[in-house]
Amino acid sequence: MTLRRWAALLPAIMLGTLFGTTVTPKQALAEFEIQESEVEKGETxxxxxxxxxxxxPGAEREEAEEDEEEGEGGGALDEEEEGEFVRQSHDIELQYGITERWLISTALSADEPLDEDFDVSSVEIELQYELIEREGNGIGLAFIGAYGFATRGGEADEIEFGPIVELGSGPLLLTTNTFFTSQVGDHRETDGLGFEYGWRAEYKVASRWGVGVEMFGEIEDLSNAGSFDDQAHSIGPTLFYNPGGEDDDIGGEGDDDDDEIGGPPELEFVFxxxxxxGLTDVTSDTALKFQGGIEF
Structure with missing residues (x-):
């Protein structure tokens, strides 16, 4: 089977798998990150x-209605009725390639939960190992392991691990993140592993520009079943800009030229x-997402 056919079938396969699993998640404000498999030594x-x-989201609306009946909260419901219900989520991450295979990163996350003030929600430390390096057409494979420290009282820490897969064919690049999660500590609310996924199909339309589709989802507890509509899933279009791209690149950074003269790394901005x-009742109706990075 060709890479193009796999690229076309994979989203349908993933959706079919998700319809067969169930859980009722606690809605999170995702930052919509698709991690890439490439590791470059010395790059920051x-x-x-x-x-x-x-x-x-419907699940939070029910919780807010219950709080309002008990005489607690209610501000979010008033905002929704007035058409002013908007929330934000933010991540800042620093990553460094310590070898040709190993990458270390740390990220600070902040968001604004229902009826709470905007605040830092977690600090994460992550290691990534690149098992197969993708060069143009072909496959790239890496694995990550991360530990997230919850900074809000009453919330559990979280472990995350799983593969990053890239499939390149001509101007098309398909990237998948399929990660398992587990809550740890005294405040854990799940009985077993959770599952988070994200996939991106990007098509290069110019040397520096690409267009594509991204989809994200979360099953918070695989051992506690629920319907697809009880899970968080979203999908939408994305525009990509990468000034480091060349005419024969596939939706990302170009390969290094063997004859290139060594020197200080160039500063590049990608976004x-x-x-x-949102595809389900527990997902926000719409989200505008932005991702930007400075590489050097």
Whole structure:
């Protein structure tokens, strides 16, 4: 089977798998990150990811209504009725390639939960190992392991691990992140592993520009079943800009030229911007997402 056919079938396969699993998640304000498999020794990247969310997820609406009946909260419901219900989520990440295979990163996350003030929600430390390096057409494979420290009282820390897969064919690049999660500590609310996924199909339309589709989802507890509509899933279009791209690149940075003269690393800015549309009742109706990074 060709890479193009796999690229076309993979989203359908993933959706079919998700319909067969169930859980009721605690809605999170995702930063819509697709991690790439490439690791480059000595490269440093500072990255910002942010999103603005519109729409009141159904599960949170029910919780707010219960609080209002008990005489607690209610402000979010008033904002929704007035058409002013907007929330934000933000990530700032620093990553560094310590070898040709190993990458270390740390990220600070902040968001604005229902009826709470905007604040830092977690600090994460992550290691990534590149098992197969993708060069143009072909496959790239890496694995990550991360530990997230919850900074809000009453919330659990979280472990995350799983593969990053890239499939390149001509101007098309398909990237998938399929990660398992586990809450740890005294405040854990799940009985087993959780599952988070994200996939991106990017098509290069110019040397520095690409267009594509991204989809994200979360199953918070695989051992506690629920329907697809009880899970967080969203999908939408994205526009990509990468000044380091060459005419024969595939939706990302070009390969290093063997004859290139050594020198200080160049400063590059990359970004993507897109819209995500919620597919279920526990997902925000719409989210405008932005991701930008400085590499050197």
């Amino acid at each position: 990247e500072v990255e910002y990811r942010g999103a603005v969310h519109w729409g009141f 993507n911007i897109g819209v995500q549309f």
